[in-house]
Amino acid sequence: MEIFEALEPFWDFARNWYWIPLLLLYAGVISTILIENGNPTKTIAWILVIVFLPLVGLILYYFFGQKYVKVQKIKRINRQQTVKLEKKWRELDPIMDSFIQDIHEKIGDLSKVYRLMKKERLSLPTLNNNVQLLINGEQKFPLFIADLLNAKHSIHMEYYIFETDSIGTQILDILENKAREGIIVRLLVDNFGSPQLVKYMRKKQDSKILFYAFLPVTFTSLANSNYRNHRKIAVIDGAVGYIGGINISDKYINDPKNTKQVYWRDTAVRFEGNAVNMLQLSFWSSWNQTEGIPFLLEDGYLKINRDKEMGSGAAGVGFVSSDPASIGPFNMEALLLAIGEAHTSVRLCTPYYIPSQELERALIVAASSGVNVELMIPNTSDSFLVRHASLSFLKPLLQRNVKVYLYNKGFLHAKTVTIDDKLSFVGTVNLDIRSFYINYEIAAIISDPPLCIQLQNQFEQDKKESTLLNLSTWEARSRLEKAIDSVCRLLAPLL
Structure with a gap:
């Protein structure tokens, strides 16, 4: 007492x-x-x-x-890697200038996007690539599995979501078998996006796979969950590459027999040619941010052909990557450059539309200048907050002649943009603040008319499964719906 x-x-x-x-x-x-x-x-x-x-x-x-301490560390790693690569970049400068000139002759000032890649040391613009558009998991996974089974040297995979379901287990078994054969298998997954696989691999003591969780999340590092490695890339033997929105999960495979399954509409691209080297470089950069033993790019991982004749295709390809410590929102800047040079059409697909002011204004200005601007988002989202936040941003577009389509068939997860039938963006980047400023993201920028036409045809097919939203319909919604939109919009910068 x-x-x-x-x-x-x-x-x-x-x-x-x-x-x-x-x-x-x-x-x-x-x-x-x-x-x-x-x-x-x-x-x-x-x-x-x-x-x-x-x-x-x-x-x-x-x-x-909080981001200051973590971002400072990422910036330091980025600077170290830039120093390591600078000599190689300088050696390749004349080749890049030649490639960009060739691309400029085909697509005009849209080639400025490739100049951005070169100047900011984001990617080597490459020519003579083979590109193959893959719609949904039904098209991607059979080819992907075949390429994994044919691997002779190395397999590098970096995925946001890697489920331990049917397709995930099948791919994991292939990776284990290949690793036992002596093939180098490096697998990176996002700790926040793939918790089941992280837990499984930590228990599996006999695995030959070189596995790491990117930015592992513990109680003392919960802030890491705000920095997500949202990339989905794979590089096999330094010769075949994949990029797009399709994660390793059964939900990306639409089984017509499963009537209860939500239809998942997504897009990926398979590459062969010099472009694969740039995906390899992206993986190398991510791997260096883990505790994994560093590997030398020269040891059979890069196959740059200076004579421009590695692939038999005609596609020009480069990649724009960004992370929380990037000196600029490069993916947004590349998109703004392309939209600013559009003459006839801009078509965008995204599951989440929470735009920066710059992107919103670019779309409005393009539409007001006579460019046919069409935006497609899902009518039903996997996030209540994001869906209503997205709806709150549509009115200014509708007022200025941007056509907005709500996809009804299922969940639209594709992240694609086509400009003037000349330039395509396919990757992991959503049209939202998180993708532009917070996540680890990557997008392929492809100059290939056949691929553009394929993407535009797919867009037209998807429009048949969509509702064209107009201003009167948007304004006719209840006050409660608009109020929910407004509240969610306040949280949009944090989503």
């Missing part, structure tokens, strides 16, 4: 003056947010969350809002 009596003055002080340390804590956190000098909209959103959700807002920011 005497102890409690002795402590009573301290309790009285705490009851009367608790607000002082709390105020200092709030001031410190808000100052940190401002000093980080991030996106102003996101900065304001976090401040509102912290002010109007006392304590809860601080906890959310501690686990999911």
Whole structure:
């Protein structure tokens, strides 16, 4: 009892003056947010969350809002890798200029996107590639499995989601068998996106696969879950590459016998040619951010042909990658460049539309100048918040002649853009703030008229399964729906 009596003055002080340390804590956190000098909209959103959700807002920011220390580490790794590659880039500069000139003769000023790749050291623009468009998992997985079975040297895979379901187990068994044969198998998955596989591989002591979870999440590193490796790429023998929105999961394979399954509409591309080297370089960069033993690119992993004649195809291909520490939102910048050079059409597919102000304005300006701008998003989303946030951004587009389609057949997960039947974007990038600024993302930018035509034909097919949204329909929705949209929009910078 005497102890409690002795402590009573301290309790009285705490009851009367608790607000002082709390105020200092709030001031410190808000100052940190401002000093980080991030996106102003996101900065304001976090401040509102912290002010109007006392304590809860601080906890959310501690686990999911902080980025300074982590981003500084990623920047340091990026600088180290840039230094390692700079000599090679300088040697390749004349070749890149030659490639870009060839591409310019075919697509005109749309080739500026490839100049961006060169100047920012994002990718070697390449020619003479074979590209194959793959619609949904039904088309991708048979080819992918065949390529894995034919591997002779190495298999590199980097996926956001790798499920331990039927297709996932089948692919994992192939990887294990190949690793036992002596083939180097390196597998990276996102810790947040593939928790089941991470748990399985940690228990599997006899695996020959070189496996790492990207940015592993523990209680002390929950903030890592905000930085997601959203890429889906594979490189086999340094000769065949895959990119797109299709993860390793059964849900990407539409079984007509399973009437309860949600139809999953997605897109991927298979590459052969010099472009595969750039996917290899992207994987190498990601691998160097794990505890995996580094590997030398020269050891059979890169097969750059300086005479421009590695592949028999006619496609020009380059890649734009970005991460939380990129000096610019490169994927958004590449898209803005292309939209600005569009003359006839811009067609975009995305599962999540939470645009930056720059992207929204670019689409509006293009449509207002006579370009046919069409945007397709899913009518039913896998996220309530994202769906309503997306709807809140549509009115300005509808007011300025952008055609917006709501896909009804199932869930539209494809991330594609086509410009003027000349240039295509296919990759992992959603048209949202997270993809532009927070996630690890990559997109293939392809100059190939046949592929463009295929993508445009697929867009036309998908329009048959969609509803064209107009301004009167959007405004006729209930006040409750609009209110939900507005609330979700406030959270959009944090999604």
